[in-house]
Amino acid sequence: MLVPVQSLFEAHLHVSNLPRSLAFYSELLGLPVAAKFPDRRVAFVWAGPPGQAMLGLWDVGPAPQRLELHLAFRVDLDDLLNAPQALKNAGIQPLNFNGEPTEGPDVLAWMPAASIYFRDPDNNLLEYITVLPDPPDRDLGVVSWNEWLHRAPRAIESARPATSRPQHSRPDDADFTQRTTGNWAKPKASGLRSTNAIPPVSR
Helix, strand or coil: CCCCCCCCCEEEEEECCHHHHHHHHHHHCCCCEEEEEHHHCEEEEECCCCCCCEEEEEECCCCCCCCCCEEEEECCHHHHHHHHHHHHHCCCCCECCCCCECCCCEEECCCCEEEEEEECCCCCEEEEEEECCCCCCCCCCEEEHHHHHHHCHHHHHHCCCCCCCCCCCCCCHHHHHCCCCCCCCCCCCCCCCCCCCCCCCCC
């Protein structure tokens, strides 16, 4: 090991319309603007408190072929559970691990961590994630939040405050096939639920 790494500080995305992307990340997602450089067609936002982590947005204009990249933002558990409705209220379709419309998070049991996915204006896959305090279960794969609660209710409940504990259930198959006309919703339905813990960034 050359140098001990503490955490990831900086990441960058290529975007096709900088004002649109800056509005999405700063106004909708609430990431504070760190700096803007119009002559270089780039803007930076803080991912969390200023000075802890930074995201660069580089305007490269429209392109016929683009990479779909993936970023995950760590959030508190209560905020994660409220995220699907908050995203819908902003016109953004919440997605599950397989890229299908969903009403609640999935749990990547090998970590374990609860996640909800969505897309930015350039179709990059974004994720809200909460690492859970429970023991990992590598054999369980990826399950819905409700399935995880039924498997380990005591461990999950002990991690939550003693106040209200909202639970989200998995919608039925008809809900999964619905598509939304939200501004940034571009889900792609998938067949079987995956047991791979790496989200499919290319649809």
